[in-house]
Amino acid sequence: MVSAGAVSAAAWPVSLGQVTAMTFPPGLDLPSHEHADATLAVVLRGGFTGRYDGVERDCSPMTVIVEPAGSIHANRFGSRPTHVLSLSLADVTPPQVGAMARESRLTRDAYATSLARSADAELQRPDELTSLAVDGLALEIAARLARAASGDEPDGWLRAARDLVHERYAEPLRLDVVAAEIGVEPDRLARAFRRTYRTPLATYVRRLRVEAAAERLVREPEASIATIAADVGFADQSHLTRRFVAVMGTTPARYRAAHRFPLG
Numbered sequence: 001m002v003s004a005g006a007v008s009a010a011a012w013p014v015s016l017g018q019v020t021a022m023t024f025p026p027g028l029d030l031p032s033h034e035h036a037d038a039t040l041a042v043v044l045r046g047g048f049t050g051r052y053d054g055v056e057r058d059c060s061p062m063t064v065i066v067e068p069a070g071s072i073h074a075n076r077f078g079s080r081p082t083h084v085l086s087l088s089l090a091d092v093t094p095p096q097v098g099a100m101a102r103e104s105r106l107t108r109d110a111y112a113t114s115l116a117r118s119a120d121a122e123l124q125r126p127d128e129l130t131s132l133a134v135d136g137l138a139l140e141i142a143a144r145l146a147r148a149a150s151g152d153e154p155d156g157w158l159r160a161a162r163d164l165v166h167e168r169y170a171e172p173l174r175l176d177v178v179a180a181e182i183g184v185e186p187d188r189l190a191r192a193f194r195r196t197y198r199t200p201l202a203t204y205v206r207r208l209r210v211e212a213a214a215e216r217l218v219r220e221p222e223a224s225i226a227t228i229a230a231d232v233g234f235a236d237q238s239h240l241t242r243r244f245v246a247v248m249g250t251t252p253a254r255y256r257a258a259h260r261f262p263l264g
Contacts, residue, residue: 002039002086005030010123014135016097016142017090021123024048024082030075038089038101039067040145042109042116045259046082048075052104059106061218061259062113066105066145073104085116087138097142100149107148110214111207114248115141117258157182158192165201169208170233175201209233210247213240217256225252 003009006022017037024046032051047060051074052067059065059075067073089101119137122130161182165173178201179186193201212232216223229240237252244252 002035002088004033012123012130012134014138016093016138017088019119019123019134019138020086020088021120022084022086024077024084026077026079026081028077032072032074034070034072035067035088036069038069039086040101040141041065041067041084041086042113044083044085044113044117044120046078046080048077048082050075052106057106062108062110062215064107064109064112064145066101066103068102068104071104085120087141096146096150100146105149108215110211111247112141112144118249157184158196161189161193165205166208169205169212170231173205206243207247210244213244213252214248214255217252218259221256
């Protein structure tokens, strides 16, 4: 079972399988085990050291873990309670999601974490619309991970444009600057980027900045929000806060408070 060793667990059926919110006690050591179904797990608070494919990995808050069905792994939890939201995938999973879940993968994803936190909140306080809400959130998490794993860019130049903004998102980038560096016309870049990544380039850059800020809020609890805002490319703290609320659904201060238990 996904929740083996947990001191509390709340499960809910969804179209992709089952969503489970669970809390593990400090110091728990789960020996090598496997799950019958492929699992997507998001660490919300606390953390653990996970052993995947023979390699130990730090699974602190905002870590998203893809565990294929039958893959053997182990978990050693830190000194704080650890809260995780998982999605166990059923056999009827869409093929794109199934393909993504056939390979072990660990990444840090602030937006997926925000979606998982919303699903967790629904499970803690269910009402007549919880089924609809949790199902939608689970689908969005799975779709985000499947797209990230597919790497389906139609042209190398578009992939290069995306890589450039990932490297320089904190700079005052403009569409014409990115297009010039890649060597294409601005309107061609704008159309292709929106079509492939389903968002305008400017919106994509703002989300990168928000996600970078979210990670630093957790990783650097002593850093001021104003400093983080400037470092990731926002004009000031209020600018960051407006964008953060739009993307994450909460303020930077509340997001940091929700992740106040670091890996110990």
